[in-house]
Amino acid sequence: MEPVLLRARGVPDSRSIATYLAAGGYEGWKKALGMGPDAVTKEVLDSELRGRGGAGFPTGRKWSFVPKDHPGPRYLVCNADESEPGTFKDREIIEYDPHQVVEGVAIASFAIKANTAYIYIRGEFVRWARILEDAIAEARQRGFLGKNVMGSGFDLDVWVHRGAGAYICGEETALLESIEGKRGFPRLKPPFPAVVGVFGQPTVINNVETLACVPHIIVRGAAWFASIGRPKNTGPKLFCVSGHVNRPGVFELPLGVTFREIIEEHAGGVRGGRQLKAFFPGGSSAPILTAAEVDTMADFDACAAAGTMLGSGGIIVFDDTVDMVDVADNVAHFYAHESCGQCTPCREGSDWCMDILDRIVAGHGRPADPDTLLRICRFSSAGMTICPLGDAFALPISSIVNKYRSEFERRIASATPLPQKKQPVLPWAGPCPGFGI
Amino acid sequence: MSTRPIVAASPEALQIVTFDATMEARIAELLPRYPTRRAAILPLLWLCQERFGWISPGVVRAVAARLGESPAFVEGVVSFYTMYQTAPPARYVLQVCTTISCAWCGGRELVAHLKERLGISFGEKTPDGVFQLVGVQCLGACGQAPVIQINDDYYENLDIAKLDAILDELAGRS
Ligand SMILES: Cc1cc2nc3c(=O)[nH]c(=O)nc-3n(C[C@H](O)[C@H](O)[C@H](O)COP(=O)(O)O)c2cc1C
Ligand code: FES
Numbered sequence: 001m002e003p004v005l006l007r008a009r010g011v012p013d014s015r016s017i018a019t020y021l022a023a024g025g026y027e028g029w030k031k032a033l034g035m036g037p038d039a040v041t042k043e044v045l046d047s048e049l050r051g052r053g054g055a056g057f058p059t060g061r062k063w064s065f066v067p068k069d070h071p072g073p074r075y076l077v078c079n080a081d082e083s084e085p086g087t088f089k090d091r092e093i094i095e096y097d098p099h100q101v102v103e104g105v106a107i108a109s110f111a112i113k114a115n116t117a118y119i120y121i122r123g124e125f126v127r128w129a130r131i132l133e134d135a136i137a138e139a140r141q142r143g144f145l146g147k148n149v150m151g152s153g154f155d156l157d158v159w160v161h162r163g164a165g166a167y168i169c170g171e172e173t174a175l176l177e178s179i180e181g182k183r184g185f186p187r188l189k190p191p192f193p194a195v196v197g198v199f200g201q202p203t204v205i206n207n208v209e210t211l212a213c214v215p216h217i218i219v220r221g222a223a224w225f226a227s228i229g230r231p232k233n234t235g236p237k238l239f240c241v242s243g244h245v246n247r248p249g250v251f252e253l254p255l256g257v258t259f260r261e262i263i264e265e266h267a268g269g270v271r272g273g274r275q276l277k278a279f280f281p282g283g284s285s286a287p288i289l290t291a292a293e294v295d296t297m298a299d300f301d302a303c304a305a306a307g308t309m310l311g312s313g314g315i316i317v318f319d320d321t322v323d324m325v326d327v328a329d330n331v332a333h334f335y336a337h338e339s340c341g342q343c344t345p346c347r348e349g350s351d352w353c354m355d356i357l358d359r360i361v362a363g364h365g366r367p368a369d370p371d372t373l374l375r376i377c378r379f380s381s382a383g384m385t386i387c388p389l390g391d392a393f394a395l396p397i398s399s400i401v402n403k404y405r406s407e408f409e410r411r412i413a414s415a416t417p418l419p420q421k422k423q424p425v426l427p428w429a430g431p432c433p434g435f436g437i
Numbered sequence: 438m439s440t441r442p443i444v445a446a447s448p449e450a451l452q453i454v455t456f457d458a459t460m461e462a463r464i465a466e467l468l469p470r471y472p473t474r475r476a477a478i479l480p481l482l483w484l485c486q487e488r489f490g491w492i493s494p495g496v497v498r499a500v501a502a503r504l505g506e507s508p509a510f511v512e513g514v515v516s517f518y519t520m521y522q523t524a525p526p527a528r529y530v531l532q533v534c535t536t537i538s539c540a541w542c543g544g545r546e547l548v549a550h551l552k553e554r555l556g557i558s559f560g561e562k563t564p565d566g567v568f569q570l571v572g573v574q575c576l577g578a579c580g581q582a583p584v585i586q587i588n589d590d591y592y593e594n595l596d597i598a599k600l601d602a603i604l605d606e607l608a609g610r611s
Contacts (some may be wrong), residue, residue, distance in 0.1 A: 073472075085575040087534045123520045124532075126589040159470045164479055165519030167574065179471075181478035182502075199472050242538035242579035249580045284537060314579070316537055330537050334574055340517075401524075413451055420550035435535050435548050435559070435572060 001228070004236045005212050006252045010095040015131060017138040021098040026144055028215030032107045033152045035218075040111040044214060046222035048234040049396075053079055053170075053207030054283070054311050056300040061397070065194035066112045066202045067370035073116065075203040076109040078211055080121040080128070081163060081170035084283035085334060086314025090208035092250045094128045097212075097310035098135035104211030105158055106145065107215075107218060112204050115155045123164040123182035132160050140289035167338035169385045172205040174340065185342050186387035209238055214425050229255035233299035242268040243317035244274065255299040259289070262298060263317055274319040278403075282311025284331050285392035287399035288324075308399070325411055327374075328397050329433065335393030346390040353397055361433050365412035370401050450493040456503065456566050460488060464503065474504045475553060478514055482521055491522040519573070527562040527569035529607050532586040535572045538579035547583050548572070554604070568604070569610045 007023070008014035016033035020026070032040045045060025066074055078101065082090045093101060101119070109117045121129045136158050139145045147155050161179050163169045169178045176198040197203020211237055217225045226234045233255040239262050242248045246268030251264065259281060263269065270276050276291040283296065287308040289296060296306045303310040318327065332354040341347045353376055356369050377394035384390055400409060456464065465485055467477045478500065485496045492515050494596075499507040515521045522530075533539075533548055551570055555563050562569040578584045581593030585600070592603060 082577040083575065086538060086579050088544075088577050088580050091577055123518070124586060127591070157470070162479065162483060164482070164521055165573075166517065178479065180473065180478060181471075181475040181514065183514055199476075240580060242582060243541060248538075248582070316579070318541070321542065327537065330535075330540055334536055337574055339476065407564070434539075435545060 001236065001252070001254055003252050004216055005093060005100070005209065005238060006250070006342060008100070009092070009319035011096075014096045015098055015135070017099055017135070017142060018391040020097070024219065025099055025215075026103055026139075026142075029103050029106050030150065031273065031319055032110055032218050033150060033154065037111045037113055039220065040107060041181035044111070044217055047213075047217045047225035049210065049213055049217060049224075049225065050055040050233070050300055051207055052213075052237065052313070053205075054084065054309075056284075056310060059206060062194060062206070063108070063111050063204055065192065066204060067195060070202050072198075073201050074112055074114040074154055075198050076105060076112060077172075077175065077205045078117065078119040078208060079170065079172065079175060080104050080119055080125070080132075080208045081167075081175060082125070082208075083122055083167040083170045084285060084312045084314055086240060086242055086280055086283045086316040087312040088090055088240050088242070089250050091125065091128055092238065093208055093212050094125075094131055098131050099139065099207055100133050100212045101132065102139050102145070102158065102217060104214040106139075106149075106156060107214050108204065108211055109156050109158075110154060112202070114204070115157065117156065117158045117294075118161045118179055118198070119158065120161050120163060120169070120179060122169075123162050125162075129160050130161050133331060136160065152351065164386055166340075168340045168387075168389060171389065173387065175205065176203065178287060182342050183340075185340050188386050222258055230299060230301075233301055237298070237313055239266075239298065240312075240314045240316070241317065242320040243279070244271050244322075245269065245297045245317050246271045251291070253298075256297050258295050259298050259315065261314060263294065267315075267317070270317065270319050272319070274321065276317065277320045277322055278318045278324065278327075280314065280316040280396070282309050283314040284316065284334065284396055285309075285388075286311045288327075288396045288403060298382060321376075323436075324407050325357065325360055325402050328400040329354070329361050331396050332357050332393065333401075335389065339389055339393075343385040343390065345380040345409050346385045346393070349390065350393045351375045352376055353393065358433055359418065360408065360411055360415070363411075364418040365408070365415040367412055369412060370405055370408045373401050374398050446494045450495055452495045453498045454485075454493070454495045456499065459484060460484065475506060477504055477526070478511060479505070479518075482511075482515065484522060491525050528535045528567050528611055529587050530571060532571045532573040532576075534574070534576045534578075534582070534584045534586075536575035536579075539575075539582040539584055542582040544583035546597065547585065547595060547600055550600065565611075567608060569594070 013019050039064045049059045050056040105117050150345045168174045169184040171186050174184040178184045193203045234254050237255045239251045251266040278288050300310050336350040336354040339346045339350050377398035381391040381394035467480050497511045498508050501511040559572045571581050576584050585592045
């Protein structure tokens with residue numbers, strides 16, 4: 001398909017505002033200011049754009065939840081935390097086309113009548129935070145941001161707020177706490193952020209890619225956007241492919257292509273001529289799919305029907321040399337390290353899974369372990385925790401145990417009992433055993 | 438949740454730091470961005486880390502005093518995030534990604550090589566204070582695995598030869 005979000009990739013000097021303007025940049029912003037907030041929201045609603053941050057919630061609907069009669073300020077927050085393992089698409093947009101993000105932020109802020117927007121970017125992305133800051137400064141200088149934007153009477157300030165190393169701050173309410181200068185502890189919902197968000201005011205949080213779609217919807221119309229993809233799963237999507245493929249990278253394709261097409265055609269197939277064994281379809285928080293499920297369509301509803309989720313569009317590919325017990329263990333280490341620690345099922349559950357998996361990997365598995373893992377996963381997910389991080393570790397781990405149980409049993413069959421003295425317990429959740437701790 | 442070792446602070450590290458005019462000018466730019474002073478904690482800590490090299494107890498006290506918070510509150514924030522250095526770091530902090538895509542595309546081999554070449558483990562510094570090895574979680578660059586972040590910069594698509602060349606250059610600069 002003709003590139004939309006990545007149209008600037010490979011264009012010389014693609015980041016500068018001059019290049020962006022020459023390609024029709026900020027036309028959407030001008031048009032939106034003429035349409036008025038309600039018409040902008042309606043256009044986005046009609047496009048059926050769904051959030052690209054993970055949950056796939058309809059963007060126009062989210063915007064319409066902001067109370068119309070709210071007397072105080074409202075805020076727009078752009079989520080550039082990009083911390084889901086396997087995801088590296090927002091960085092690609094910012095690297096090549098930061099003004100696309102700034103324009104999306106501006107239009108969304110106008111739609112919800114927010115005069116302040118924050119772009120929350122993960123602390124590690126020092127380079128990309130600078131790129132955004134430069135783009136914001138350029139846009140302000142040209143009068144696209146600031147007081148009385150293009151004579152419309154609308155004021156808008158956009159600030160970049162850097163995180164400082166915490167996966168959980170990608171979760172929208174933890175992110176809001178982090179902007180407020182606190183530890184990134186997710187909040188109980190309701191109230192939802194659209195009603196009580198950052199600084200106690202109505203707030204809309206959208207992912208970078210979601211907001212990057214918005215200028216195109218305004219310029220080219222909802223019908224054009226909805227003509228890409230499938231009904232209810234519309235528009236272009238950035239798929240990140242990593243792991244055992246010949247050409248890892250970010251590919252822009254319509255929602256609804258199959259994972260087979262993405263992996264075999266666009267990412268060049270499994271590397272070294274090996275066979276596909278399994279893949280995470282949407283970051284490591286999504287239940288794993290096997291090679292037999294590779295014809296699943298890559299969109300929100302088809303993934304849900306296959307018992308998994310499209311998540312962030314981060315596809316992690318494993319070839320037939322990979323032992324799935326090791327994968328489960330690496331996943332457990334990630335979530336045990338990243339659990340914020342508020343909820344017992346998530347904090348203890350992720351840690352406990354990690355301990356069991358470490359023990360199996362060390363050759364001391366026990367016959368009851370697979371079922372114990374499944375039990376821990378069951379009580380850590382499906383609403384037992386404040387935020388979905390509980391599900392984020394429980395679903396992939398239980399899917400691996402369920403789909404590759406024989407690999408666990410094989411390891412356990414040849415296991416030796418744990419030596420009499422208990423293994424020293426690591427005081428912290430560090431990298432997994434493959435790294436030689 | 439960051440779970441870092443507790444390091445006994447030296448008497449100098451406990452001394453409250455002072456912000457000079459340049460620093461105050463940057464703080465003055467930060468504060469109007471937010472409706473509360475508390476919201477400036479993360480950006481001010483970043484400024485301090487840039488300026489003082491690490492977040493000493495004295496920095497925590499200064500940030501707290503400047504923003505009208507208790508040192509305990511600021512310390513709570515600092516200890517939650519992994520990127521604030523709570524002990525003086527080495528000159529080059531090698532943050533190696535240990536998450537899935539990197540782990541299965543050469544990251545383990547890089548770590549084994551780094552441990553051998555530098556003679557240190559995760560969390561340790563070389564005796565000359567030039568390198569420090571840290572295992573980190575997904576850096577959001579999985580398509581370019583394996584990835585190492587050295588201080589602020591990403592180094593991608595690494596192999597042992599490329600890594601050695603980078604380390605040689607950095608060691609030469611010190
Ligand atoms: C544990 C966890 C981590 C998340 N990390 C991110 C992230 O890194 N980036 C992101 O955009 N959304 C992330 N999300 C989703 C956000 O909570 C939120 O749904 C999203 O930013 C909304 O934007 P959208 O409607 O445009 O998708 C995460 C959610 C959870 C539960
Ligand atoms: S897995 Fe290493 S950068 Fe994502």
